[in-house]
Amino acid sequence: xxxxxxxxxxxxxxxxxxxxxxxxxxxxxxxxxxxxxxxxxxxxxxxxxxxxxxxxxxxxxxxxxxxxxxxxxxxxxxxxxxxxxxxxxxxxxxxxxxxxxxxxxxxxxxxxxxxxxxxxxxxxxxxxxxxxxxxxxxxxxxxxxxxxxxxxxxxxxxxxxxxxxxxxxxxxxxxxxxxxxxxxxxxxxxxxxxxxxxxxxxxxxxxxxxxxxxxxxxxxxxxxxxxxxxxxxxxxxxxxxxxxxxxxxxxxxxxxxxxxxxxxxxxxxxxxxxxxxxxxxxxxxxxxxxxxxxxxxxxxxxxxxxxxxxxxxxxxxxxxxxxxxxxxxxxxxxxxxxxxxxxxxxxxxxxxxxxxxxxxxxxxxxxxxxxxxxxxxxxxxxxxxxxxxxxxxxxxxxxxxxxxxxxxxxxxx
Amino acid sequence: xxxxxxxxxxxxxxxxxxxxxxxxxxxxxxxxxxxxxxxxxxxxxxxxxxxxxxxxxxxxxxxxxxxxxxxxxxxxxxxxxxxxxxxxxxxxxxxxxxxxxxxxxxxxxxxxxxxxxxxxxxxxxxxxxxxxxxxxxxxxxxxxxxxxxxxxxxxxxxxxxxxxxxxxxxxxxxxxxxxxxxxxxxxxxxxxxxxxxxxxxxxxxxxxxxxxxxxxxxxxxxxxxxxxxxxxxxxxxxxxxxxxxxxxxxxxxxxxxxxxxxxxxxxxxxxxxxxxxxxxxxxxxxxxxxxxxxxxxxxxxxxxxxxxxxxxxxxxxxxxxxxxxxxxxxxxxxxxxxxxxxxxxxxxxxxxxxxxxxxxxxxxxxxxxxxxxxxxxxxxxxxxxxxxxxxxxxxxxxxxxxxxxxxxxxxxx
Numbered sequence: 024x025x026x027x028x029x030x031x032x033x034x035x036x037x038x039x040x041x042x043x044x045x046x047x048x049x050x051x052x053x054x055x056x057x058x059x060x061x062x063x064x065x066x067x068x069x070x071x072x073x074x075x076x077x078x079x080x081x082x083x084x085x086x087x088x089x090x091x092x093x094x095x096x097x098x099x100x101x102x103x104x105x106x107x108x109x110x111x112x113x114x115x116x117x118x119x120x121x122x123x124x125x126x127x128x129x130x131x132x133x134x135x136x137x138x139x140x141x142x143x144x145x146x147x148x149x150x151x152x153x154x155x156x157x158x159x160x161x162x163x164x165x166x167x168x169x170x171x172x173x174x175x176x177x178x179x180x181x182x183x184x185x186x187x188x189x190x191x192x193x194x195x196x197x198x199x200x201x202x203x204x205x206x207x208x209x210x211x212x213x214x215x216x217x218x219x220x221x222x223x224x225x226x227x228x229x230x231x232x233x234x235x236x237x238x239x240x241x242x243x244x245x246x247x248x249x250x251x252x253x254x255x256x257x258x259x260x261x262x263x264x265x266x267x268x269x270x271x272x273x274x275x276x277x278x279x280x281x282x283x284x285x286x287x288x289x290x291x292x293x294x295x296x297x298x299x300x301x302x303x304x305x306x307x308x309x310x311x312x313x314x315x316x317x318x319x320x321x322x323x324x325x326x327x328x329x330x331x332x333x334x335x336x337x338x339x340x341x342x343x344x345x346x347x348x349x350x351x352x353x354x355x356x357x358x359x360x361x362x363x364x365x366x367x368x369x370x371x372x373x374x375x376x377x378x379x380x381x382x383x384x385x386x387x388x389x390x391x392x393x394x395x396x397x398x399x400x401x402x403x404x405x406x407x408x409x410x411x412x413x414x415x416x417x418x419x420x421x422x423x424x425x426x427x428x429x430x431x432x433x434x435x436x
Numbered sequence: 437x438x439x440x441x442x443x444x445x446x447x448x449x450x451x452x453x454x455x456x457x458x459x460x461x462x463x464x465x466x467x468x469x470x471x472x473x474x475x476x477x478x479x480x481x482x483x484x485x486x487x488x489x490x491x492x493x494x495x496x497x498x499x500x501x502x503x504x505x506x507x508x509x510x511x512x513x514x515x516x517x518x519x520x521x522x523x524x525x526x527x528x529x530x531x532x533x534x535x536x537x538x539x540x541x542x543x544x545x546x547x548x549x550x551x552x553x554x555x556x557x558x559x560x561x562x563x564x565x566x567x568x569x570x571x572x573x574x575x576x577x578x579x580x581x582x583x584x585x586x587x588x589x590x591x592x593x594x595x596x597x598x599x600x601x602x603x604x605x606x607x608x609x610x611x612x613x614x615x616x617x618x619x620x621x622x623x624x625x626x627x628x629x630x631x632x633x634x635x636x637x638x639x640x641x642x643x644x645x646x647x648x649x650x651x652x653x654x655x656x657x658x659x660x661x662x663x664x665x666x667x668x669x670x671x672x673x674x675x676x677x678x679x680x681x682x683x684x685x686x687x688x689x690x691x692x693x694x695x696x697x698x699x700x701x702x703x704x705x706x707x708x709x710x711x712x713x714x715x716x717x718x719x720x721x722x723x724x725x726x727x728x729x730x731x732x733x734x735x736x737x738x739x740x741x742x743x744x745x746x747x748x749x750x751x752x753x754x755x756x757x758x759x760x761x762x763x764x765x766x767x768x769x770x771x772x773x774x775x776x777x778x779x780x781x782x783x784x785x786x787x788x789x790x791x792x793x794x795x796x797x798x799x800x801x802x803x804x805x806x807x808x809x810x811x812x813x814x815x816x817x818x819x820x821x822x823x824x825x826x827x828x829x830x831x832x833x834x835x836x837x838x839x840x841x842x843x844x845x846x847x848x849x
Binding site for chain 2: 124
């Protein structure tokens with residue numbers, strides 16, 4: 024393979040049909056956001072949109088904006104926009120609460136539909152909050168419900184008729200490994216198990232086909248690839264066929280079929296709205312909606328294509344420039360198995376993370392030794408990838424991490 | 437009593453020691469916010485603060501702002517600020533989720549501390565979401581837990597040793613009636629019952645003494661008297677003595693004692709932080725914190741004193757100007773029993789609400805016939821009260837509501 028040069032990368036940018044999308048973002052000089060899978064960058068239009076929400080809608084419109092500015096309907100409206108990114112139909116997605124709370128709602132809803140079955144199943148190493156929410160339910164159930172967490176390789180054999188619900192994350196938060204949603208969902212259904220997919224690292228990054236895979240429930244996160252801002256509200260998908268019968272455990276007034284009747288008795292909305300609970304946070308909702316609206320300029324398919332090209336370039340450059348420094352690829356090498364980030368393990372991982380941060384690489388570290396580099400094709404250029412790898416190389420050559428580590432230790436002791 | 441004139445009201449404003457607080461708010465011309473108990477007005481500094489959070493913290497700081505800008509600690513930090521408004525100690529209040537979700541967390545926590553008891557008790561006519569959350573828990577419990585909702589007058593006699601938890605709202609959302617938190621809590625404790633107080637219409641409006649009354653749990657709302665913005669995050673109070681043993685049913689990763697260890701096993705934080713669940717919404721949090729910070733310029737005691745004076749003036753003026761038009765006071769007449777709004781019932785209530793809205797009175801209507809006027813002493817002037825009553829009088833004299841009602845009916849049919 025010929026050597027990859029800076030000029031080669033710049034040329035890839037020139038030919039990139041999505042290059043213009045970058046102009047929609049505020050990107051501070053001297054920093055490269057390789058952590059858009061943790062917190063997506065700020066869309067320029069979000070600044071303006073938030074000023075409008077604050078000044079015109081809250082300041083001038085006051086309480087009336089719940090109807091006149093569409094605040095009340097926003098969980099449904101923004102949900103519909105997200106639905107189009109994940110292969111769901113209109114009326115199947117609601118924006119509400121946090122991902123963790125939506126996991127809880129989905130677990131209880133699935134259990135309510137699968138009466139008599141006791142087991143909630145997931146895998147070790149799943150994102151912790153998924154496992155923790157299962158533990159909370161089990162510990163409040165007086166032994167009625169069982170939290171079962173098995174080795175990832177054992178999931179298929181654990182799909183038995185005692186299992187009520189299977190909770191898995193489609194894209195692993197450390198390695199970016201993509202699970203086979205279609206096959207696993209099908210095998211679970213064969214045993215009557217309902218399936219919840221956590222799409223936190225999928226939505227806006229890879230093509231997701233919820234309806235096509237006949238998924239029962241899904242949840243996901245607004246602040247990663249959707250660029251919804253810090254702690255953006257999360258979303259929940261409930262297949263149409265389940266909406267009328269699934270229990271909404273968090274049966275708050277906003278999920279009532281007529282919230283402003285103020286009756287003593289809860290009558291759930293017959294549709295996705297029953298999975299609303301309390302009053303939606305409008306500032307976060309507005310920022311999320313604006314982030315999601317950027318997808319109208321392109322498609323997840325086109326973004327995914329560019330993301331793969333960026334990831335390839337990153338891995339090739341890491342081999343070319345940093346092959347001698349002891350990095351081990353922790354993500355799948357096959358494109359179809361790797362989603363929106365590339366992870367390497369390195370025994371000096373934390374020090375390298377700190378040292379590259381000083382040089383403007385905004386990335387992420389996950390214990391014990393994982394360096395995580397987010398690939399966000401909306402605003403990353405091929406030349407950014409080149410620059411990042413050169414910074415890593417420089418850190419490795421000068422062993423800059425040693426000094427950083429030293430400082431950290433000095434500060435602690 | 438001599439006639440109350442506009443000049444008299446203007447003079448009250450001149451003598452008002454809190455008059456300057458109004459300058460902290462953006463108040464649109466031609467409108468008077470008599471619904472600050474539903475959505476508090478926009479503090480001017482919140483506009484600026486949000487721009488800073490968006491541009492500097494999210495835009496420039498990106499993921500690093502979780503530590504450098506204090507995002508991660510914000511639920512505890514803002515919680516401590518709210519604690520000082522409700523008679524709680526540092527480390528007893530957390531800002532998280534919605535009021536409804538916090539009610540759920542508090543109910544499950546109380547039940548976990550009172551093992552063997554089955555009943556969740558509340559009163560008819562309580563704010564619906566309080567009752568609905570109890571119903572959700574009961575319906576998921578396989579008959580293990582019982583949702584009991586009795587007449588308000590029967591609460592004390594229903595305090596038996598079968599009751600696990602009593603859930604009441606301190607200030608009624610329709611009538612503003614204040615319940616006797618001290619006596620009721622004491623009587624419940626005598627039977628071993630844990631008590632949750634919903635402070636949604638109390639916080640920032642009346643003096644609350646949670647610790648002094650030995651309250652077990654409380655929840656409340658950020659978008660009313662705290663001026664935290666539309667759908668601001670809510671808060672939860674857990675008495676120190678319960679924090680270590682109370683179950684956190686929504687056991688998300690943010691409530692783990694070491695969230696970034698990413699372990700498979702949930703180990704709850706030993707303190708108030710265990711009642712965190714998912715990632716906090718930072719835009720809403722920042723707006724809430726800014727609203728709460730305005731209280732540092734004054735005290736709840738001083739605000740309460742002015743609120744009573746404003747309410748008195750409103751009721752006196754309603755008698756003087758609108759005595760002949762068939763309004764019935766739906767709030768207690770005694771100051772110590774009436775909190776931050778004044779409610780009237782009127783058979784043409786909805787039409788009057790609509791007609792006065794056209795004249796710039798931002799108020800509220802609650803079925804079937806309640807007109808609710810919020811008294812927010814931070815930004816309401818005595819002359820505003822005068823103006824509002826004059827508008828109501830004009831509507832009544834011209835029967836303007838008839839025309840409005842007619843239009844509504846015409847639009848429907």
